[in-house]
Amino acid sequence: MRSVCEHDRDSVNVDRIKMTAPLPRLTAAQTAARLDVKPETVYAYVSRGLLHRERDAHGSTFDALEVEAFASGRRRVAARTPAHPTVGMPLGVVQTDVADIEDDELLYRGRRARDLIDRPFAEVVAWLWDAERLDAPDTAIGSARAVVDALPLHAGAMDRLRAALTGFAADDPLRHDTSAATLHRIGWTLLTGLPVALGGDPHPDLARSLVTAWAPGAPAPVIDAVNAALVLLIDHDLAVSTFAARVAASARADAYAAVGAALGAADSPLHISAATRTARLLTRVRRGMDPERALTEALQDGNGIPGFGHPLYRDIDDRADALFPLLGALPDGEGTMDAVARLRAVVSDRARLQPNIDLALAALVSGARLPDDAASTIFVLGRIAGWVAHIGAEYAEPAMRLRPRGEYVGP
Known part of the structure; x- marks a missing residue:
């Protein structure tokens, strides 16, 4: 029989108690880094209704999962052919069998x-x-x-x-x-x-x-x-x-x-x-x-x-x-x-x-x-x-x- 201090992977722990706390959000800087854009571009997305933000005394914050959905949507857009051969992704193609x-x-x-x-x-x-x-x-x-x-x-x-x-x-x-x-x-x-x-x-x-x-x-x-x-x-x-x-x-x-x-x-x-x-x-x-x-x-x-x-x-x-x-x-x-x-x-x-x-x-x-x-x-x-x-x-x-x-x- 297990002692009362033992637990397994499915046991209830303190994480459940924290569920009522507000979910962590991304700052504008974190959002810009995730999207690989400048902070000004993030605010442009907000003004165009592409992203939503909440504002408080500390500045703007963003829903992390909404940012991830936006990032994945941008990745699905077909990349244009770069104007210069050393710009863009991929930079090269290697044949493989x-x-x-x-x-x-x-x-x-x-x-x-x-x-x-x-x-x-x-x-x-x-x-x-x-x-x-x-x-x-x-x-x-x-x-x-x-x-x-x-x-x-x-x-x-x-x-x-x-x-x-x-x-x-x-x-x-x-x-x-x-x-x-x-x-x-x-x-x-x-x-x-x-x-x-x-x-x-x-x-x-x-x-x-x-x-x-x-x-x-x-x-x-x-x-x-x-x-x-x-x-x-x-x-x-x-x-x-x-x-x-x-x-x-x-x-x-x-x-x-x-x-x-x-x-x-x-x-x-x-x-x-x-x-x-x-x-x-x-x-x-x-x-x-x-x-x-x-x-x-x-x-x-x-x-x-x-x-x-x-x-x-x-x-x-x-x-x-x-x-x-x-x-x-x-x-x-x-x-x-x-x-x-x-x-x-x-x-x-x-x-x-x-x-x-x-x-x-x-x-x-x-x-x-x-x-x-x-x-x-x-x-x-x-x-x-x-x-x-x-x-x-x-x-x-x-x-x-x-x-x-x-x-x-x-x-």
Whole structure:
């Protein structure tokens, strides 16, 4: 029997008491930063009836969810062709044969990603790379684990991943060879070795190996959901981390260094770190906080609604749509999906946005009773498979082709 001081994720806490307090609002400066405009432009939107404000002795404030709905509406407007080739977004286009999104469906080399989630992650990677599996040497795992163990206790998931990567690289004197064979050996070293270096048990099933780092003896639905997530996260158009990996590979960095470049770009609030931010949002709702309050508080950092909206999809993110059906069977799946439904209802009504993969990952770690930052680790392990595929593709291109030219615009 539990003591009275114990609680679970669904227990009532002080957050419920705060529900009657006014919802936090954005200042004019925060609103301008979120919309990437000057404060004068925000007031122009107000005068045209596009945004509403409240005024008090401290100045104007704005409803955070209304601002997010306005921001998402502006993103859906087709971008005009820039008048100058170095103005606007995107600044460049890189051809790729790894992943594509057609009719709101994610494809890997022409095959639907969601059709592959029932296959072991390692099997999908072997097909994608056309390379047989080679498990990480024990000495390399030992080196990586030693570097991870030297970190302070407060180190986060991305810190541990970077540390392990450094350990693996330092143990590999042949890493500077850019042949396909060496690249794939390094890729397999990371995919099979990282779960163990981070505290998991060696296992042919990489999803199971990774999960044991947090939850030894996890039931089959947890393993199946993590495996599906790893497959769905392999690649996705040309994310900034993937481009960082290709830029490093263009300069003929070794595969560890190129993956390190990708990790640096990924560890940002608008990329993989958003998965952990979303997990914290979902945890608040599961613990009893009103979804609208949780969302408005999350929006105070100016990085948009975590877990919702993606510019590459007109509706729900295909990866989230494929993963959600697996989550109800998790140990805390029912409560988690109830919280997801409540969040979706508010965001759909107020901001007209649909879930993305970050919300599905947050629901996975919540329903599986894993730590919040497990979402980032799952994301990175899956994406390493895509980074390696792109590094190999860039090695086959002329060196330094991704070195851009600067255009001086100073005085």
